[in-house]
Amino acid sequence: MILLFGFGGVGRTLAQQIYQRTRLKIVAVFDSSGGVYKRGGFTSEEVEKLVSLPRGSLVKAPVGEKVDIDHALDEAEIVVDVSPPNYETGEPAYTLYKKALQKGKAVVTANKAPLALHFDELRDGVYYKATVMAGTPLVDLLKGLEPQRVESFMGILNGSTNYILTRVYKDGVSFEAALGEARTKGILEPDPRLDLEGVDAAAKLVIVANTLGVSLKLGQVAREPLTPMGPVTKYVAYLDVGAQRGEVKPVRLDPAHPLANVDYTLNAAYIKTEVNDIYLVGKGAGRLETSLALLNDILSFYKTLRGK
Structure with missing residues (x-):
């Protein structure tokens, strides 16, 4: 029941x-x-x-x-x-x-x-x-990595901000117009600061970190608000496993980077382990x-x- x-x-x-x-x-x-x-x-x-x-x-x-x-x-x-x-x-x-x-x-x-x-x-x-x-079964993947040592995790974990940045840098829409579209489509949180100030992505990064055995709490994740920085900007959640440090911030990526072409509301994760580089992309919310x-x-x- x-x-x-x-x-x-x-x-x-x-x-x-x-x-x-x-x-x-x-x-x-x-x-x-x-x-x-x-x-x-x-x-x-x-x-x-x-x-x-x-x-x-x-x-x-x-x-x-x-x-x-x-x-x-x-x-x-x-x-x-x-x-x-x-x-x-x-x-x-x-x-x-x-x-x-x-x-x-x-x-x-x-x-x-x-x-x-x-x-x-x-x-x-x-x-x-x-x-x-x-x-997309990210949590299952993370749990299945043991005993591989994970060195770092880099992810696009918030579809709302990824949609905004894609519209700006791929489709030529202004930041304000893209933000308005996200509101209209209902893909922003009721309190948009949770998306635009990285709280949602930081919370997800904490869950990723703890799944990997890194004891991290929400208040320990450094956050920078969503800011367009030129192509290709992605709002990235990053975990340095060895240093036990997490951050969420806008980053300009090389167009060849695995996360650079993850567009609109898709999510993605790029995981480096001692023996492998793993790339996962798929739908997040919905x-x-x-x-x-x-x-x-x-x-x-x-x-x-x-x-x-």
């Missing part, structure tokens, strides 16, 4: 995908208005009724009953978090994770903030491949992309559960 925490675009898409692609059920759903619960799990028809509601109105749902988070946790096996990130404290997700883990539940998340702030505390029992390059990454983690949990 799944507790779904957050019911915006990704949460609704995930709910539909769970019922379309699996036999799993959602037992409780929470949004900013509160939560609804159904013993034994909602049916697919009931989930569609929830999806049809305006955002922030789950407590008015015509199905299920109102529920508090503690009771819902007792009924669930796994918490899936698609709530908005809070980079100041990680709340309310951080407290929810701790409660869930203390009760022996697993957590699957697309929310970067709790891990960016408290990775060491939350690493056991939290599945998080949807937090970085959700549409409702379906993120939902399927979350669902993959959910299925991984249930496979582990069945194996016990």
Whole structure:
């Protein structure tokens, strides 16, 4: 049974995908208005009724009953978090994770903030491949590198800023016009500073670093705001593994560099190990992309559960 925490675009898409692609059920759903619960799990028809509601109105749902988070946790096996990130404290997700883990539940998340702030505390029992390059299995790749020693990681981890820079330097659009397009398309965070000042990319870099065994927190990542610097400018997240140092900043790349031709909303990673140079490019965010990454983690949990 799944507790779904957050019911915006990704949460609704995930709910539909769970019922379309699996036999799993959602037992409780929470949004900013509160939560609804159904013993034994909602049916697919009931989930569609929830999806049809305006955002922030789950407590008015015509199905299920109102529920508090503690009771819902007792009924669930796994918490899936698609709530908005809070980079100041990680709340309310951080407290929810701790409660869930203390009760022996697993957590699957697309929310970067709790891990960016408290990775060491939350690493056991939290599945998080949807937090970085959700549409492309970067986290799986990073976990599969051991025992190779990774020397450095360089990535384009924010599709919004990559779109803006591509429009400027490939298509000749002004920076202001490209920024306006990103807003219109809805690819900027509701608070655009999270994208334009590197907070989103820095949070993802922290998760990459900790996955590689480098204990890094969000406040330790140096950040420079997005600034056009001439072709080819990319907004790059860089990790020096040996020095345990991370930074996010605009960088002018040689046109022959592996990241130079990663355009529009695509993400990419360039990983140097002691024996290899690895280049990965693909989709990052997106409702379906993120939902399927979350669902993959959910299925991984249930496979582990069945194996016990």
